[in-house]
Amino acid sequence: MNRLWFRITVSFSLLTFTLLVFLWFFVASVSENAFKQMTGEHLYENAQLVAQLIETSDLEGGSEDLQERIALFREPVSMRFTVIGTDGEVLADSENAPGTMENHGDRPEVQEVLEDDAEFGESIRFSETEGTEMMYVASPIYNAEGVINGIIRTSYPLHNIEDTMVVFWRGLAVFLSIILVIAAVAASILARSITRPVSDIIGVTKRLSGKDYSSRVHTKVSGEIGELAASVNDLATNLQNQMRALHENEQQLSTILSNMVSGVMLINQEGRILMINSAMEKFLGQHNQYIVGRDYRDVEDNLGLREGIATVFEENEKIQKEITAGEMTKKVFDAHFGPYYGNGWKQRGVIIVLHDITDIKRLENMRSDFVANVSHELKTPITSVKGFSETLLSGEVTDEETRRSFLQIIYDESERIDRLIRDLLHLSRIENKVSPLNIQDVDLVRLIHTITNTMTKAISEKNLEVTLPPSTESVIIEGDPDRLNQILLNLIANAITYTGEGGSIRVSIEITSSNVRVSVSDTGIGIPEEYIPRVFERFYRVDKARSRNSGGTGLGLAIVKHLVESHKGKIELDSVEGEGTTFTVIFPILQ
Structure with missing residues (x-):
């Protein structure tokens, strides 16, 4: 931007200098011409004045009186007077003796008067007598009859005019130089007044291109540059708003995509x-x-x-x-x-x-397996009920004991179907959280002993050794008593079912700062490692024949898992095939 300021100043100064040079030459030329014209007129007027003082007799005789009279004009005025006869002979001269001067009949100014019959003749040439450039003006002298009797010539050295013009030119040069300096200073001020706001505008545009959208033009100017500054500020504001909106949109899009x-x-x-x-x-x-x-x-x-x-x-x-x-x-x-x-x-x-539809596919497979499992679980008891019912209806069974046995089988299978349906409905209500928890303070030690007492017969039949937490202890947590009972009942019942005769079952409680760990361990058949991840699935049985013979529906552990999760707890499984299984349920003390 400094270059623009400098170029404007230099260009304006050069233009002003050129115009002033032309003006200087024009004024000098006009002045010189005017001065020469004025000098010529002055010479003519003096020639007329001297002509009136010269008598005809003086011209005819060429007397010494004429020379003396002309010599008188040498001192008062700084011009030369020469009286010339019609034949060109010098009759008198204010500077030199007439006898020493050559004939002037061939002088241009003299010929102009004599031959062209002009009122005066004028010429500028070098004078051999004076040794300098002279201006000559010749005027005719008339006798009484109006005939040219002689010529009076006045002359003036041009070096006097040139000296005067040099002084004039110097004065004019000083004056024009002052004007040039003033013009240059004015050009500089004007250039700065133009380039400073333009420089500010360029700076703002550069910052805008550098993504500094908060930059603005703060220069207060009027006119077109002021309008330009206002337009740049409006552009910057709009650009900042657009970039802010674009950035927000990018942030929104980025957030949407990342989430x-x-x-x-x-x-x-x-x-x-x-x-x-x-x-x-x-x-x-x-x-x-x-x-x-x-x-x-x-x-x-x-x-x-x-x-x-x-x-x-x-x-x-x-x-x-x-x-x-x-x-x-x-x-x-x-x-x-x-x-x-x-x-x-x-x-x-x-x-x-x-x-990612992996879970959807898995759920579809689970739904398909669920339908297949339910169909399979219902098919066996329904087939039994249907078969024995048809046998009884046919009247072929006449033995009362056999008929009673068939009816007992029908009843047992109906009970099995009823348990299956109730477990399915119960599991569905748990999963859909239809039944809210009835939170109360529950003593886990007392609950464990109560459940174990209801299974005394099954424990005695297998001669199992059962180890429980001391009944004198008390472990209180917040929970739903019925659902906690269902959880522990399922775990203890499974331990009894899958533990062989003479085996042992241990129920223990471990208390931490915020949780309670209830472990149910047995020395039963255990679970193969590859089946452990699936034991909490619906209808999944490790030993299918034994499970069905025990009257299980295959939904017990699935229900247990959902009940534990509804209490914000979790269940862990550790099992070794042929050695035993341990289920550990972790409950928070406070819900």
């Missing part, structure tokens, strides 16, 4: 990955710094996305397919591939969206 459970990937027309969200990082098992900016063909593809991406590039159409990935986890994805477009609906690249 999406679906994976998103964006690929440009050249095949380079522009963006992925955190869910896609998780699905691909790679950090975005190893993915973004690379060609999708060069990135490790553990999900098999390349084929779908290439298809969209080739056919420019949306496709959807199901992808199964991972040998261990068996993740299932619902993959959507589609083109995305820019201005003019020109394809800009491909967008991929992955939905």
Whole structure:
């Protein structure tokens, strides 16, 4: 911006200097011409004045009186007077003796008067007599009859005019120099007044280009530059608002993408990955710094996305397919591939969206297994009920004992169906949280002893050794008494069921600062390691024949798990096949 200020000042100064030079030459020329004209007129007037003083007799005789009379004009005025006859002979001269001077008939000013019959003649030339440039003015002298009787010539040395002009030129040069200096200073001030706000505006625009959208022009000027500054400020304000809105939109989009459970990937027309969200990082098992900016063909593809991406590039159409990935986890994805477009609906690249439907598939499989299990569990007792009922209705059974045995089987199978249905309804209510907890203070030691007392017969039949917490102790927690009873009843009953004759069962309680751990251990058949993750599933039985013979529905542990979770607790399982099993339930003391 300093260069602009300097260029404006120099340009304006040069323009002013050029105009002043032309003005100087013009004024000098006009002044010189005017001065010479004025000098010529002055010479003519003096010639007329002297001509009136000269008598005709003086001209005819060339007397010494004429020379003396002309010599008188040498001192008062600084001009030279010469009297010339019509034949060119010098009759008198105020500077030199006439006898020493040559004939002046060939002088231009003399010829102009004599030959052209002009009122006066004028010329400028070098004078050999005076040795300098002279201005000559000749005027005719008339006799009484009006005939030219002679010529009076006045002359003036031009060096006097030149000296006068030099003084004049110096004065003019000083005056014009002052004007030039004033013009240069004014140009500098004007240039600064123009360039300073322009410099501020340029500074603001540079800061705006550097993403400093808070910068403004604070220079107070009027006119077009003021309007320009106001326009730049309005532009900066609008740009700041737009960038703020854009930043907010980017933040919102980034937040949405980062919190999406679906994976998103964006690929440009050249095949380079522009963006992925955190869910896609998780699905691909790679950090975005190893993915973004690379060609999708060069990135490790553990999900098999390349084929779908290439298809969209080739056919420019949306496709959807199901992808199964991972040998261990068996993740299932619902993959959507589609083109995305820019201005003019020109394809800009491909967008991929992955939905993790592993849980949905698992739930579908569980629902399918659940339906199959329920059907299977109901099929056996219903078949028994139907078979024995048909036998009785046919009248073929006449023996009262046999008929009673058939009826007992029908009753037992009906009871089994009833228990199954009640457990299913109970499990459904627990899962859907239809029945709220009835929170009370519950003494776990007392509850354990009460449950064990109801199973004394089963314990005695198997000659089991049961170890319980001392009845003198008291462990109080907050919980629903009925549901806590159902939890412990299921665990103790399972321990009795799956422990062989002469085995042992131990129920213990461990208290921590905020939790209570209740463990039910047995020395029964145990659970194979590969089955442990599934024992809490509906209808899952490790020993299916023994479970059904015991009258179990296969829903007990599933109900226990949900009841424990409804009390904000958790259940743990530790089992060794052939050695025994330990179920540990962790309850919070306060709900």
